[in-house]
Amino acid sequence: MSGHFSALLRAEAPHHGPRVPVSVLTGFLGSGKTTWLNRLLASPDLSGTAVIVNEFGETGLDHDLLTAAAPDDVVLLPNGCLCCAVRGDLVQALGALMDRPGQAIQRVVIETSGLAEPGPILRTLLLDPLLSPRYRLGTVFCTVDAVLGQSSLAQHPEALAQLAAADEVLLTKLDLIADPAQTAPLRDCLAQLNPSATVRALGPDGVDLLRQRLLAPGPDLAPAPGPAFYHPLAAPPTGPSHLADVQSFVLWRDEPLDLDGFAQWLDLVVAAQGEKLLRFKGLVQTVQTPEQPLVVHAMQHLFHPPAYLPAWPTADHRTRLVFIARGLDREALESTLDVMARRRRPRRPT
Ligand SMILES: Nc1nc2c(ncn2[C@@H]2O[C@H](COP(=O)(O)OP(=O)(O)OP(=O)(O)O)[C@@H](O)[C@H]2O)c(=O)[nH]1
Numbered sequence: 001m002s003g004h005f006s007a008l009l010r011a012e013a014p015h016h017g018p019r020v021p022v023s024v025l026t027g028f029l030g031s032g033k034t035t036w037l038n039r040l041l042a043s044p045d046l047s048g049t050a051v052i053v054n055e056f057g058e059t060g061l062d063h064d065l066l067t068a069a070a071p072d073d074v075v076l077l078p079n080g081c082l083c084c085a086v087r088g089d090l091v092q093a094l095g096a097l098m099d100r101p102g103q104a105i106q107r108v109v110i111e112t113s114g115l116a117e118p119g120p121i122l123r124t125l126l127l128d129p130l131l132s133p134r135y136r137l138g139t140v141f142c143t144v145d146a147v148l149g150q151s152s153l154a155q156h157p158e159a160l161a162q163l164a165a166a167d168e169v170l171l172t173k174l175d176l177i178a179d180p181a182q183t184a185p186l187r188d189c190l191a192q193l194n195p196s197a198t199v200r201a202l203g204p205d206g207v208d209l210l211r212q213r214l215l216a217p218g219p220d221l222a223p224a225p226g227p228a229f230y231h232p233l234a235a236p237p238t239g240p241s242h243l244a245d246v247q248s249f250v251l252w253r254d255e256p257l258d259l260d261g262f263a264q265w266l267d268l269v270v271a272a273q274g275e276k277l278l279r280f281k282g283l284v285q286t287v288q289t290p291e292q293p294l295v296v297h298a299m300q301h302l303f304h305p306p307a308y309l310p311a312w313p314t315a316d317h318r319t320r321l322v323f324i325a326r327g328l329d330r331e332a333l334e335s336t337l338d339v340m341a342r343r344r345r346p347r348r349p350t
Helices: 004-009 033-041 087-099 118-127 149-155 157-164 180-193 206-215 259-276 330-344
Strands: 020-027 049-054 074-077 107-111 135-145 168-172 198-201 247-253 277-284 294-299 319-325
Touching: 020 033, 020 118, 033 049, 033 107, 033 168, 033 206, 049 087, 074 087, 087 107, 087 118, 107 135, 118 135, 118 157, 135 149, 135 157, 135 206, 149 157, 149 180, 157 180, 168 180, 168 206, 180 198, 198 206, 247 330, 259 277, 259 294, 259 330, 319 330
Parallel strands: 020 107, 020 135, 049 074, 049 107, 135 168, 168 198
Antiparallel strands: 247 319, 277 294, 277 319
């Protein structure tokens, strides 16, 4: 049996210890959540931090890319966004973290999917009768990409909802902007949309700022509700999901891909269908360096410099290419990738 209702059925007597702060790290697709969380988790004084990672697609990569966290401290909630499909799983995951043997959890960070609307997640954290005696809300962080942030806010209601929920707005990718004055319009826009949030530039001292905020989440003001306390979790859904037209899929390849062929294919995809692409990320096994996966990230039409991991994070060395898009032609992607990979594959010696 699984799900939120069955978790309620299994509810135990209320817990009266100090409540564990749960911070939420949200931000639009590709705005830098995993990158900064990874840097943060490398701080030794943040041991005892459990991380819940939610990804929109059936197969995520963030779990593999969070190399700084101990594997047991990371819980992956794939296949949907926390605000809709997997909210019951969140309740279960937090319950299981608290009950597990070993070192007590000091704090939890939830990395939402880049398409999540944080409101329902926060409501779950604050009001769920199973969670509220044990957990309290910490800080809500929202990463905003200094390059693409303004267009994401203009085009995607999810980005707006994430900003609106934030206590701390974290401006990422400032190193990609030559003149800091260029961020003035974005900063004005952020101040208008969420005047109560603190906007911080995530520069070289960014990790330290975040660390301090996680270590000192503020006093636990709200008393934990008693056992008779009841709140409905949320109003019943009334319309189509905010994600009805968003598709997510993964292309898997068992054989290594030729690097040039793959690069040409990706250029072609972006040139032909780039405006439909919300997010692309991939772990690629290339013919040239099969033991070091190539990590590729793109947000809409913007690519980040590809990087090689020193080794594969798991025993599964297959290429996986994750797409989040609106109206992308998957079949065309599949067939063109096969053609380009085949055409470019070097001949084996006879
Ligand atoms: N130059 C630069 N690149 C960054 C910065 N932050 C993140 N990136 C790059 O942006 C790309 C996406 O970063 P992620 O951390 O995966 O973004 P995310 O928000 O976790 O993405 P989703 O989980 O898909 O929503 C990667 O290539 C990162 O290396 C930054 O401050 N500067």
